[in-house]
Amino acid sequence: MYYKNIEIEIIMGDIRDLDAEALVNPANSYGFMGGGVALSIKRNGGANIETEAISKAPIPIGDAIITSAGNLKAKYIVHAPTMEEPAQPTNLESIAKATSAALKKASDLDISSIAFPGMGTGVGKVPRNDAALIMLKAIKKFINSEKGSRLKKIFLVAHSHQMQGAFLEAIEKLS
Secondary structure: OEEOOEEEEEEEOOHHHOOOOEEEEOOEOOOOOOOHHHHHHHHHHOOHHHHHHHHOOOOOEOEOEEEEOOOOOOOEEEEOOOEOOOOOOOOHHHHHHHHHHHHHHHHHOOOOEEEEOOOOOOOOOOOHHHHHHHHHHHHHHHHHHOOOOOOOEEEEEEOOHHHHHHHHHHHHHHO
């Protein structure tokens, strides 16, 4: 699907394998990568990703930092906190802020493609449908407000059929 001039594609699979310029890590404010998507990125990309993220912490919710992607296909990891403490439940407001912060960071760095997992749907314990809808609202708001961005493609990466369905339902609701 295209929204204005940016393609939004739902992918079923592993975010680590995606050929996007940047991958989003729904982080915690300390940069620790001990669970969920973060741990998966660290295990395959290398511990240096976490070391680099910690060195730039604390990262407030509503902000994002960028690190290298280590051994992954991507060039960057965008760490956008959805929670302050590791493994803390999160909320829709934090997911919206994290999604917006990741997109702004990508735009600031002239990144052309970015991949998001279901933000806050793992250790953050937010229901998939709620998280997907708030993410899509934040993405549309960003696209509507952004001028001159090089961003051309946003991947929404589902690790399960339930997450894929949540992304599809959110797109239908906002079409």
